[in-house]
Amino acid sequence: MLSEALLVSAPGKVILHGEHAVVHGKVALAVALNLRTFLRLQPHSHGQVGLHLPNIGSKRAWDVARLQQLDTSFLEQGDVSTPTPEQVEKLKEVAGLSVDGAGPEHLAVLAFLYLYLSICRKQRWAKDDLELINKWAFQGERVIHGNPSGVDNAVSTWGGALRYQQGKISALQRPPTLQILLTNTKVPRSTKALVAGVRSRLLKFPEIVAPLLTSIDAISLECERVLGDMAVAATPEQYLVLEELIDMNQHHLNALGVGHASLDRLCQVTMAHGLHSKLTGAGGGGCGITLLKPDLERAEVEATKQALTGCGFDCWETSIGAPGVSVHSAASLAGPVRQALGGL
Template identity: 75%
Template structure:
């Protein structure tokens, strides 16, 4: 078992195209978002394991000796098997969670304990650890924050227990794991997601593990080859929405108007495929015309999503603001509020970007300038992290 401090990060995700259509067997393109979750794991000798999640004001500590005495036979040793409802109930007892605990905190703690006990129980003794996770991703915004959390935990714990190696080579400040190691990380992270979400698609943890861009259709996930790192504005309207209700609404509309809605879903599928083609061309030989095509696809998809009934006045306002600045936006995720993305072409003037961000902030929205197509889960040296991230982890 390793004794050095481990630093790991993993990206969030956005859906570029294919929202809602993917539920009906069409193609969706999911891309890694360069807003990341960072984990610091520090081995200790104080007989405790602690979890600190400052983004949700959560700090929990357990006695390792007490955890060691627990009957954890309900966990399959060394096997990333799906947690059953009975296992989750037993984890609640282990965690000491009460009913007045916030849902976000409860699920995060359960996922941590599941991964910690499952991955580390084959060691002679459960390790004493301090773990801090800090994220640039807002929770509950459809940006894959829980998946990035699970991926960071899985990667750090598997490395700690020597199930996978430290991927940094020859003193490199940052390293990424080999394919077979990433597959193991992804497998365990999916189980963490199952604890949190019950029956997730696996897209979010796959994007967070592999990075770049993924094509998803009918449960099959494949990576796009070397996608470009496109610059975007990511805007959170902060309007809450129910993904379940929005998905049900589209299904109801499809049943009611099949000859209208089915062609909408087919068109969204065609947009995903065309975007995949354009992204490939951008890598091979980027031209201004390809960015114009991406903008057209964004506009068309936004109109189609509105026709499906998953738009919202806040998203209309977002599109109006960015259109006034010559930019093109669409919702990302379930819609009904939530987040939108705006493409930033390489030749865009800096002043125009700042003016757009200010206009969106004036609407009461949160706005980040970031990129998509970011690298997946990675291990870092302390020196390789940006100053703000280093300070955030060091001060916690």
């Protein structure tokens, strides 16, 4: 039983290189993004477990006594069990969600409830065991996504940068921390439809698209090599190589048909300021990343951010290669984070 509040955080994730090619067996590089999700676990004596997700407007509470009476025998199947569709439906009933509730706030509630019920039954829960954290996080991903790759939970647990290929995940040794802009075009898109579109184009033009995927693979491998060299001593020349790789990958992704006018606009705006950008993730809108070199003038960064927000985009200045899941003291948190967590 906790005697005081527990504060933890985990980083976000972006794909640096390898989008879509990874679906076809090629390498992808995923990096931890230092825009973090914070969790405050606060003990109470009122007999309820509460969940408050202010960013997505969800606030719920359940009686602990009622949860303890549930039939949770499926949670005893091994160290880390996967909920079946039937069990997910039961979780929806317990959570008080509609049967067809599949919005992000509903899925987040289900993932929390599943992990809460699972972990509270464990007698050997070790908070500092990253392997176990990663396994449980993966099960939360399965509740939300159904059949995830395991990259998101691995990056958020371990931090830094990971190499992913055909289900195998390995950490890059001592990746450098790179400053970036993360820009959300706010254009919605369907990852499933975009992946299907690339597959269709590959079947239609195999001699054209297959070499594109192979070339994207080579870009990922070259970036991995450069990041390894930068761990020893970063040079201006290495940043120039990273910029070239970003440009080439973006053109390849456009050729695969996963670009969008909003992403083209993002790249044009940043290029006007001498910066290099590419989409990250599925494409078709969504987000893009922009590399910020260490010698970049502060005024240039601010002008770029202002130009991007002027396009109607959301823009954050952050870093990649961030630490993984971390425990914090209240005093170590920035003011806005403390306020969001309840005025610690």
